[in-house]
Amino acid sequence: MAKEITKPRHRIHEIYSQEKLEGLWKIIRNPTLTNNDMRIDAVLDHLKDLDVTFIAGGTNRMTVLIEDYIHKIALDSRGIRDNWNEFNTSIDAQPYVTKTYESNGLIDIAEYVNLISREEFVDSQEHIRAMLEYLAEDWLFCDISLKAKNFVNFGHRDNGDIVILDYGYLYPIDKKIMHCVSCGGQLKWDSQFFRLVCTKCREKHDPIDIRDRMWKDENDFEKELEQKKAREKRGLVVLNLGPKWNGKVGK
């Protein structure tokens, strides 16, 4: 049963002083740190007086262990965006994702779960497939698939529940946008949940492109689609260079 909290704890405020956070902010904006490894080393050096255990480094964030909880520290602006996204989606996507308890964008505090091995991932394919099918009804996700290389994005709780560890690219779906750019057909996930495939013309779409389309103003998108249809009627061939471009070749 859920316990009623009388006063919530802000563990970020308990652990990190203002100086520490300002230091992390400087590291993110430091142009001399040109790659992730350099930034990770800088962060670890900056936090060396706290009890920190380094866990892993990713594209935009790094994870450390402090007092039984995972701290996801952003390394760039995308990392900050991912942190906020995880914090905002954590409650609604339970129990399929790790719990993100606290966030200020720069740092997320999440639950610490067990990592899944490649063998365990392969053995749990059906279970994970069912989970992704359920999530796909309301969410758009990237880098969360049944491909073996994605096993690093999964873990399991002590009670055996499989959870997604990295869900910075998990977005609530806008079903109006889930249409093929070329023919307007409906998009569906492939068998591995890696790409979206048009049910009509079989064209493959990267979920990132769908996400970008979702972020554009909805009116703009509908307008574009109308213009495209009008051009096709006049016999113009549309060169599809991606959702942001509508070049034309021909008459």
Add this chain to the structure above:
Amino acid sequence: MQEYVYDNPQFVSYVNDFGDEYHEPDKDETWIGKDVISQLKQIKRRYRDFGEYCDAMNLINRYIDELVYRYGGKKRFKLMLQLEMVDEYLPIIPVLKRTKVNRQYIEGKAVREYTDRFDCTEAIKRIKPTVKFDDLEIDYSFSSKGFGVLLNKMRDSMKATNLAGQYVAAEIDAIESFYKKRLKMPTKKAKKKAKKKILERRMTKTDYYTMDDRIADYYWRKDNDIDGDYDPEEVINYKGTTYRRSEADEIETAEELKEIGIDLGIRQLSKRTRKVVKRKNKKNKKVMKKKKKEEKLRKDYMKKFSDGRYETFRSFRKEVGDWMSRGKI
């Protein structure tokens, strides 16, 4: 808990509540020291390096040693774990990643040495709290059901008063010693075994059989009554009803516990005694019913006989006696 206040509003954090212990205050760490708990909280769930894994397991096993001592033994500690009454911090037990190098350690049983050394590490791995007392192999003298009832009652009252889980262990000790003294009377087989043991002690002693040893044997025999006449199957009369001696002992113990405020009801008794008690109660019920019927008949008769003037024959006789003394009859 001290919290930093930030001038920059961008650093202020927001929280989610999942109904778990994230927002609860830290557990009491004064008994072991904050440093130890801090180190335990830095233990990862998986280690790639065998050396680091060993360090983590050594730290955990040392901590568990302390916990077990605090709870009064391995058996107690495991029981408290099952009942979710361990208030202290429970560490995560890490695993060693199965790499080419580590395979030799895993298959060569070096890893098992750590986990087997103290089987409480397995117990800590978040076992589900479905308590089966027989599985725990607890050597308690009274029935496992009765023990279960007792523990549930204690747990509820302990939780309600926020007493620490370790006090439950002390309470169980007290009850157990009470039962051991009252119920663990030796059977004929146990008496024979005990006598043999004493003889062996005498026979194997090559040295002089000291006074201390003789006196110790004397008190041992006295306390265990191996020469006495105690026979658990002996039929005796207890409060007007016949029981076997062992059954009467259990009933007497239950009544004594009830007097000091521990009322566990009929469930604490062994199956055999429970059957006997139920049978006796049923029989008593029949007897009581018969008596009641007779009493009713007697009353009805008096009413009819005396046209409702007298409830009992005694009252009628008394009045007649009065009249006779006054010379009215």
